Amino acid sequence: MKIAIAGKGGSGKTTLAGTLSRLLARRGFEVLAVDGDANPNLGLSLGLGLQMTAELVAARQELDLTPVDAHPTSIEGIIGRFGVVGPDGVQLIQVSRIDHPVSGCP
Amino acid sequence: MIRPPAFRVAVAGKGGSGKSMIAGTLARLLARRGHQVLALDSDPLPGLAISLGIEPGDEPMLEAYSQQDGAGEWRLVRNLKTETIVRRAARSGPDGVLFLQFGKVRTCSPVPASSIQAFWGIATELPAGAWTIVHDLPAGTRQPFGGWAVAADVLLLVVEPTQKSILSARRLTGVTELSSSRTRLVGVVANKVRSAADLDMTTAAMPGVELIAAVPFDPSAAAADRDGIAPIDRDPGAPAVRAVDDLADRLESIAAESTSSEEGP
Numbered sequence: 204m205k206i207a208i209a210g211k212g213g214s215g216k217t218t219l220a221g222t223l224s225r226l227l228a229r230r231g232f233e234v235l236a237v238d239g240d241a242n243p244n245l246g247l248s249l250g251l252g253l254q255m256t257a258e259l260v261a262a263r264q265e266l267d268l269t270p271v272d273a274h275p276t277s278i279e280g281i282i283g284r285f286g287v288v289g290p291d292g293v294q295l296i297q298v299s300r301i302d303h304p305v306s307g308c309p
Numbered sequence: 310m311i312r313p314p315a316f317r318v319a320v321a322g323k324g325g326s327g328k329s330m331i332a333g334t335l336a337r338l339l340a341r342r343g344h345q346v347l348a349l350d351s352d353p354l355p356g357l358a359i360s361l362g363i364e365p366g367d368e369p370m371l372e373a374y375s376q377q378d379g380a381g382e383w384r385l386v387r388n389l390k391t392e393t394i395v396r397r398a399a400r401s402g403p404d405g406v407l408f409l410q411f412g413k414v415r416t417c418s419p420v421p422a423s424s425i426q427a428f429w430g431i432a433t434e435l436p437a438g439a440w441t442i443v444h445d446l447p448a449g450t451r452q453p454f455g456g457w458a459v460a461a462d463v464l465l466l467v468v469e470p471t472q473k474s475i476l477s478a479r480r481l482t483g484v485t486e487l488s489s490s491r492t493r494l495v496g497v498v499a500n501k502v503r504s505a506a507d508l509d510m511t512t513a514a515m516p517g518v519e520l521i522a523a524v525p526f527d528p529s530a531a532a533a534d535r536d537g538i539a540p541i542d543r544d545p546g547a548p549a550v551r552a553v554d555d556l557a558d559r560l561e562s563i564a565a566e567s568t569s570s571e572e573g574p
Binding site for chain 1: 323324325326354356448449450451472473476477479480483486
């Protein structure tokens with residue numbers, strides 16, 4: 204099953220996604236948590252802590268930085284390369300993160 | 310009437326940290342002090358109107374005021390003054406605040422460059438000495454990083470005492486890396502502060518970024534949010550509104566200092 208969570212900022216999307224992921228993992232599901240926010244904080248709600256969340260690599264940026272022939276060729280490969288395993292065995296992958304501003308591109 | 314020195318301030322931060330509350334209340338208070346205020350909401354999911362006390366509308370984007378120049382770049386139309394465009398496109402709100410929002414993206418297609426550049430033109434080309442701009446930026450890092458933030462003299466990072474909000478604000482400090490930045494000061498506005506420990510945590514996590522204001526957690530502001538009315542209209546004397554008034558003091562003194570230094574010997 205794939206679940207997407209949307210809503211206004213501050214309404215609790217991340218808290219809900221993180222807690223739901225942990226609870227589903229405890230029930231025996233194999234859970235992949237995907238943080239699709241360019242300002243990604245899901246690691247905090249999953250229990251990975253501030254430092255790990257802040258330093259987690261973002262898949263898109265890493266792929267941009269590596270030659271195409273070195274890219275993983277399967278979804279499992281992408282998760283294996285960029286994902287981290289958190290409490291209760293939840294895997295987290297961060298899609299994209301904006302670390303540096305780009306001028307003239309609102 | 311002699312207006313106080315004008316300035317441009319942008320408000321950024323994590324979703325739900327209180328950007329619109331701060332921006333809307335600040336815009337109203339500055340207008341009461343005699344500023345000619347343009348309140349900008351560049352979020353395609355708009356929220357500033359309610360905090361300003363304006364009925365949320367369904368504004369079109371600004372494509373109608375955009376044209377391509379010789380190089381094919383979109384710019385504001387040249388046959389109208391920027392002020393004229395603002396007066397036509399913006400809505401008038403309480404205390405004389407003019408309000409302009411980016412407008413809704415109605416389809417899944419990309420946001421038109423014409424609309425983006427027209428909004429950028431207004432944020433940057435309005436006569437700087439005449440208009441005080443309060444710009445409520447979209448949540449998170451996407452558009453603030455993209456350039457709108459750096460059109461402001463002062464960039465306020467609204468931070469509530471949570472690790473998520475602090476992490477977001479720390480990422481946003483990267484905006485000062487932009488060489489095109491005209492921002493003179495990036496500061497923190499701590500919001501929803503319940504205790505001295507909350508404030509200490511926030512300032513400790515943002516070393517080197519000046520604390521410009523501390524806004525207390527305020528049930529009145531939360532109730533205004535619940536009811537969809539402007540905090541300043543619900544209770545002008547509420548602690549959060551008074552703290553934003555202190556912020557207005559601070560911003561006015563920053564603007565006065567820079568005006569006097571520009572006029573200096």
